[in-house]
Amino acid sequence: MINNIVLVGRTTKAIELKQNKNGTNYVQFTLAVNRPYKDEQGGQQADFITCVAWNKTAEILSTYVSKGTLIGVEGRLQVRNYENEAGVRQYLSEV
Template identity: 40%
Template structure:
């Protein structure tokens, strides 16, 4: 089974291109931290590719620094560089991307003193108008 799940932050804005057949493909690097010792972390920058509709959604909605979850598969491919040398690249081909924070980079905070008892975030005061 080839399944990868990563949580990290975009290292740069996604780059969206289109194939000759008109398929959208978005690519970006995901910065993922891991523990390497007592209290120490190291960051890996993992290339991610999103195809077709998912690529368009990623390209239109994500920017550098956004926190996301990527689910997909590991792909290792070979290609010939412009100088004629053979190269290999490992990348994640995304099948699902979940946005884990808001567009401005601030994740909604769960209210630790939540009074409604359900754990669904802060309660809305009864006297406040709700727009729906």
């Protein structure tokens, strides 16, 4: 099985380093990836993809990447799910 994703896009905001309950460093950020075509008005369309990085990679990203930085991301697609306050199952897709 292959689960490999390669993206090139721009970050939508500054990347902030966080720690989980176990003390592991991570960052979660959104990458805007332009589509190869424009809409009816000639405007550029983009997909906004949630990405997560851990440990040393997270530290490097939080130090050197700011809003609008063009970066390449290689990873795998992961789908998580949870129940919200209303009891409805929600699904999240992340790279």
